Amino acid sequence: MLKIKIVILLFFINISFSQTIYESFESKFLNDTRELKIQLPRNYDDKLDKDYPLIVVLDGDYMFEAVSGSVDYLSYWGNIPESIIVGINQIDSRFDDCSVLDNIDFIPISSSANFFDFISQELIPFFDKNYRTTKFKIAVGHEATANYINYFLLNNKTSISGFIAISPKFSYNMENYIIKRFDKIKSNIFYYLVSSNTDFKSIDERTKMLSENLLNLNNDLVSFKYKQHENLTHYNLPIHSISEGFEHIFATYSAINSIEYNSVLSKIQTSPVKYLINKYENIANYYGVNKEILINDFRAVEKYIEDSEQFKFYKDLSKLAIDKYPKTILGSYFMGLYHERNGDIRKAMHIYRSAYTLEDVEGITKDELLERADLINQDLQ
Numbered sequence: 001m002l003k004i005k006i007v008i009l010l011f012f013i014n015i016s017f018s019q020t021i022y023e024s025f026e027s028k029f030l031n032d033t034r035e036l037k038i039q040l041p042r043n044y045d046d047k048l049d050k051d052y053p054l055i056v057v058l059d060g061d062y063m064f065e066a067v068s069g070s071v072d073y074l075s076y077w078g079n080i081p082e083s084i085i086v087g088i089n090q091i092d093s094r095f096d097d098c099s100v101l102d103n104i105d106f107i108p109i110s111s112s113a114n115f116f117d118f119i120s121q122e123l124i125p126f127f128d129k130n131y132r133t134t135k136f137k138i139a140v141g142h143e144a145t146a147n148y149i150n151y152f153l154l155n156n157k158t159s160i161s162g163f164i165a166i167s168p169k170f171s172y173n174m175e176n177y178i179i180k181r182f183d184k185i186k187s188n189i190f191y192y193l194v195s196s197n198t199d200f201k202s203i204d205e206r207t208k209m210l211s212e213n214l215l216n217l218n219n220d221l222v223s224f225k226y227k228q229h230e231n232l233t234h235y236n237l238p239i240h241s242i243s244e245g246f247e248h249i250f251a252t253y254s255a256i257n258s259i260e261y262n263s264v265l266s267k268i269q270t271s272p273v274k275y276l277i278n279k280y281e282n283i284a285n286y287y288g289v290n291k292e293i294l295i296n297d298f299r300a301v302e303k304y305i306e307d308s309e310q311f312k313f314y315k316d317l318s319k320l321a322i323d324k325y326p327k328t329i330l331g332s333y334f335m336g337l338y339h340e341r342n343g344d345i346r347k348a349m350h351i352y353r354s355a356y357t358l359e360d361v362e363g364i365t366k367d368e369l370l371e372r373a374d375l376i377n378q379d380l381q
Contacts, residue, residue, distance in 0.1 A: 019044065020068065025126075029117040035089040036060070039068040040131075041075070041082035053083045053136040053287055054127055056119065056160070058145035059094065060087025063238060067140055070243040080250040081289045083138075084131055086123070090145070098144040100151065100171050116151060120158045134288025138162035138190075138249060142238050143169045143203075150174055153189065154181050162190045164245035166238050167203050175210040182214065182222045188286055190223045192245035196232040204228070223248070252282050253291065256300040265304055272304045273316040293324050295362045302334070314338035329355040333364050336372065349376040 021038040037060050041052055057067045064087030075082040090097055097115040127133050137160045139149040146168035152160040154177055168174075182189070195207040211226035225248045232240055247254070256265060256279075268275055276297055283291050298321060305313050315338045322331030332355035340348035352373035356366050 025123070027118045027122055029114045029122060031114075032093075034093075034118070037064045037068075037085075037087040037089070039064075039072070039085040041084065042072075044084075044132075048132075050082075051132045051134045051288060053081060053138065053162075053289070054124065054131075054133045055083050055085045055138045055140065056123070057085060057087040058098075058139065058141040058149065059090055059143075061089045061091040063087065063140065063142055066239050066242050070246060074243060074246055074250075078294075079254045080246050081253055081287060081291070084127065084133060086127065088119075088123075094144065098148045100148060112148070115148075116155075120152070120155075124159060135159065136161060136287045136289075138164065140164040140166075140242070140245070141168070142166045143234070147171055147174060150178060153178065153191075161188060162249045164192045164194075164242065164249070166194050166241055166245075167196070167199050167234055168193070168207065169200075169203055170206050170210075175206060175213065178210060179213055179217075182217055182219055182224070185219060185221055188221050188223070190249040190286075191225070192241075192248045193224070193226045194229065194237065194241040194245065196229040196234070196237050198231050199234050199237065203234070223251075250287070252279060252286060253289070255294050255296045261300055261303070265300060266307065268304075271313060271316065272301045272310075273313055273320055276301050277320070293320075295325075295330070298330065298334075299363065302337075311338060311341035314341065325361065327359050328361045329358040329364060329366055329369060330361045332358065333369060336369065340372075340376070345376045345379065349373045349380075352376075 019038075019040045021040070023036045023038060025034045025036050026032075027034060041047075044052075055067065055071065057063050064085070067087070068085050071080065071083050071085055074080045093115075096111040098112055100112045124137060139152055139160045139162070141147070141149040141164070143166075146165040147170050149160070149163055149165060150168075152158040153163060193207055193211065195204045197204060207226065208228060214224055214226075217224065227241070227244065229237060229240060251260075265272065265275060276293065279297070280291060280293055283289055298317065301313070301317055305311060305317070314334050318331045318334035318338060321328075321334055325331065332351050336348045336351040336355075338348075339345070339351065349372075352369040355369050358366070360366055
């Protein structure tokens with residue numbers, strides 16, 4: 001049963017805002033009431049057809065604000081999708097929640113088992129029922145809670161598939177459990193592990209050893225990244241690493257940047273248009289988010305075509321642009337380039353001129369297309 005509510009804070013930026021809601025949640029598994037902090041995306045109530053990933057933040061009494069600020073900032077710039085965030089206050093219960101003892105089913109026992117059931121059988125289902133969530137769930141933890149979130153990885157029955165483990169204080173043999181789980185897992189998992197060379201020695205050593213043992217991991221379904229920061233303490237490490245964790249987990253979601261272009265797109269041996277289509281299909285499959293193909297990403301494929309001189313792909317790129325942006329000049333621009341690069345300049349000139357009735361797009365205007373047509377006409381005279 002949910003008791004609402006103490007206060008709502010509205011953070012206004014222009015005409016949009018993020019809501020932070022403080023609520024009390026009565027749990028039958030814990031036989032107790034837990035205080036929650038919930039942040040909804042900007043304009044959540046106005047976007048009734050939009051669903052959002054759910055981020056569960058343990059140690060919410062001090063981790064929530066760091067996570068919610070990072071998510072709001074990164075989603076504002078389009079690096080990650082807008083998300084619903086719930087922080088669980090553990091200031092008086094952390095020891096009981098996370099003092100785990102293992103059993104053969106990789107579910108904590110004793111009091112920590114109740115906390116596991118609270119999250120997996122009460123909290124997440126409540127959000128799925130009462131908020132517009134996607135299938136994609138992320139857990140964030142620090143120290144003891146960073147160790148604890150691994151039980152959601154090890155147990156097959158939970159819905160969490162993204163993990164940010166900051167300076168985890170691993171329980172006995174946890175590293176081997178994680179390695180074995182990664183070897184056998186049959187669904188997409190995103191895992192970000194971070195420590196510091198000035199962290200507690202045992203934590204830094206064990207996280208580094210786990211990373212080294214995963215170098216030869218042969219499972220494409222697991223996206224694992226480890227980072228060892230330098231000269232950060234155990235307590236300021238979270239604020240420096242949370243954004244990095246989300247950028248790793250949502251790497252596919254972000255626009256094609258120079259890193260993705262140089263390391264992936266520029267090296268493909270197949271169609272760059274299929275690469276673009278697959279990227280956005282993966283966004284939907286991984287995160288449950290339907291994202292419109294960015295103009296930036298169309299232009300990245302254009303750069304590939306120009307760099308590789310594989311001009312035949314302009315035809316498919318034009319068809320995709322017409323499908324996604326039918327009222328704009330984008331499709332005409334690429335079809336004009338297709339004919340221009342393949343020597344049919346009269347056809348290109350005609351297409352550039354016929355686009356005058358369509359709308360401009362970012363970085364490409366009707367005037368520019370008319371200028372291209374005029375230059376071709378001059379060459380023909």
